Amino acid sequence: MRKNIDLKVFLVMTLICCVWGGQQVAMKSIQHSISLTMQIGIRSGIAAILILLFFNKKEKILYHLTDKKLLLAALTVGLLFSLEFFLVSAAISRTETSHVSLYLYTAPVFTAVGLHFLLPQEKLNKYQWVGIGVALIGIALAVRMGLSSEKDWSFSGDLCAVAAGFAWGLSSIIIRCSILSTAPAACTLFYQLAVTSITLCGYALFFEDYRLVPDGTVVINLLCQTVVVSFISYLVWFNLLRKYQVASLSSFILMTPVMGIIAGHIVLGEILTPGFISGAVLLLTGLLLTILFARHAGKDQI
Numbered sequence: 001m002r003k004n005i006d007l008k009v010f011l012v013m014t015l016i017c018c019v020w021g022g023q024q025v026a027m028k029s030i031q032h033s034i035s036l037t038m039q040i041g042i043r044s045g046i047a048a049i050l051i052l053l054f055f056n057k058k059e060k061i062l063y064h065l066t067d068k069k070l071l072l073a074a075l076t077v078g079l080l081f082s083l084e085f086f087l088v089s090a091a092i093s094r095t096e097t098s099h100v101s102l103y104l105y106t107a108p109v110f111t112a113v114g115l116h117f118l119l120p121q122e123k124l125n126k127y128q129w130v131g132i133g134v135a136l137i138g139i140a141l142a143v144r145m146g147l148s149s150e151k152d153w154s155f156s157g158d159l160c161a162v163a164a165g166f167a168w169g170l171s172s173i174i175i176r177c178s179i180l181s182t183a184p185a186a187c188t189l190f191y192q193l194a195v196t197s198i199t200l201c202g203y204a205l206f207f208e209d210y211r212l213v214p215d216g217t218v219v220i221n222l223l224c225q226t227v228v229v230s231f232i233s234y235l236v237w238f239n240l241l242r243k244y245q246v247a248s249l250s251s252f253i254l255m256t257p258v259m260g261i262i263a264g265h266i267v268l269g270e271i272l273t274p275g276f277i278s279g280a281v282l283l284l285t286g287l288l289l290t291i292l293f294a295r296h297a298g299k300d301q302i
Helices: 007-029 036-059 068-092 097-104 107-118 126-145 154-177 185-207 216-243 246-253 255-267 274-296
Strands: none
Touching: 007 036, 007 068, 007 097, 007 216, 007 246, 007 255, 036 068, 036 185, 036 216, 068 097, 068 154, 068 185, 097 126, 097 154, 097 255, 097 274, 107 126, 107 154, 107 274, 126 154, 126 274, 185 216, 246 255, 246 274, 255 274
């Protein structure tokens, strides 16, 4: 029986959302010293090693890979995770981090719609469909109206961010519908991070104008991205998912894009247009409606 949210969890989730919301800003702030894809590749690789060191004995991470079905699912999810972050890096280089933070969290919409058609117990009710409709209108409005006359090039970045959300949503569907749904969370996270590290580091080395200026700021930034974002925050999140109601936790996740938008505005001085803000409000409202009515209907997750 999963527990209800208490004050401690509220504070922990607020901190996690701050960390996740600020990661795009952290990445963009050092892109002049190290490419975005290499950043993700390095932090994913180190985090994967940490997970293997801390959890392999308990969770038998490498042993699970002897199962061919699990190996196939792990590779598929790992490649989708790689695609998600490749698109995130492409988006960050083309548009504002506030846009990336918002559009990346369209993932629950894609997950909910996909599971509706795949699993009987995940059918959406009419109120949830209204919420998804509101969210989609918000996406369209934010993408269209979030553009300024001087930065029409950001449209491609916005589309990359939405596509990253789709890749994230698709990977969640595969995890939910495959053998990975019964695997330990540390195993799934290790497979995602390991494949992402190999894929994106390889891409950066062979297809990018590779650069690395390892000054103090870059090292500290990468350490924070690795230890805090890719290791600690994800493990805390998965641990909370095991103990508390998923629908309630999902409601808190909506703080993440808000934190990202605020961080982009304060740290990078990004301009927030009225159209973008209106679209963001609609998108977050639609996601909240979808989550709340799922909980009302007795579902435990989107």
